[in-house]
Amino acid sequence: MIDPGFLFEIIPTLLSGLPLTLELAGSSVLLGFVLALLLALAQQGKWPVVVWPIRTFVAIFRGTPLLVQIFLIYYGLGQFRPTLQSVGLWSLFREPYWCAILALTLNTAAYGSEILRGAIRNVPRGLSEAASALGLSRMLALRLVILPLALRQALPAYSNEIILMVKGTSLASIITLTEVTGIAQELISQTYRAMEVFIAAGAIYLALNFLIVWALSLLEARLSHYRVRA
């Protein structure tokens, strides 16, 4: 039923989509992390004018499917072409590539900000009190005490989010980007050999996930080196 010859034959074809998958995942995870951190920090203040818009943004992006978000940005904003052209953003919103990155970034920023917000809140109160007792300014305490601890604590949950983003990049194939899943879909509709294509493409994603989990667990071990081993 499974043809191993065909399986190995399609692997190079599928791998040709890997750079695009990596670009989409890498840029949205990095940009999304920066945005998530800003959103999490902005919510530490108590101003409702800052906190409420962020809460609304987070709730909307967490409560709706990623596919709807991608379509809203790619097809929905395309409707406002004259406006976008007049502000010089049309060249960005015209391209499925940038629309996919924007949608993935906003999506992961919403999930990521919740992870980071929780991690910052979970830093023991005594530590921030100790920092202020040492005369550290709020910014300095944040940079030297709170954030390093919070980021390390957030790592396991964040690595899940990164895996979800890698999987999320597959939706870019629906707006015509030929990353790994897009190529897989083409192969299936040409050859009708769904099983082989699934195995080959699936193996690529699993290998990628495995590498990410492994790299992040190394990072976590490195960031925890001061801890006494139990």
Place this chain on the structure above:
Amino acid sequence: MFDKFNLLGLGTGGWGAALLEAAAITLLLSAAGFALGIVFGGMAAAGRLSTMRFPRGIASAYGIVFRGVPDLLTIYLFYYGGSVALTAFGRLFGAKGFTGLPALATGIVTIGFISGAYQAEVYRGAYLAVERGQFDAAKALALTRIQMLRLVILPQLLRHAIPGLGNVWQLVLKDSALISVIGLVELMRQSQIGAGSTREPFLFYCAAAALYFAIAGLTGLIFGRAEVNASRGVIH
């Protein structure tokens, strides 16, 4: 500006009724897929907890593959793979040409299979969270294994599982939008159709987002209620 909103109206010329009907399909697809996922997830959790190597290996492979591979790939596997098998089967009985699988049934099975992989983790964690003393107490009462599971373990397991199941349900609801790629007219597909024929994609995808958001919020309340209900009499 406001006349655009008439497109979403419930009367003639409005897409409101079609969108609500599609939202009902989304709800049906998600609920049935989630329910099927209980079966797959329960079996996989039992496999993971088994002392025998074979079921344990199969169950972990199932979890690793279907939680690690993009759901879109799994959907293509089930739809095209299933259709090819069905076509070959049809040939045996003299049918000609390509036979496509029914989209709703395929969607339910696919979502069931994917969500089962996630649910398995929830059940396994919940089982391990049940205090060991409860098992000993059930044995001391001379309950049979089935009685022990039904009367003692499952009710407590459920309490630990509900928050995790609520997360899986939200995942399922959002995943159901992907079933649109195999042509099932659920909320996502219906808003694509509306967007295409009225050339108002922004309006229609906003409407879709609002409906998904509403379904997620309302069903989330049910899980919240269930959590309170299952924790009656528990002192924290």
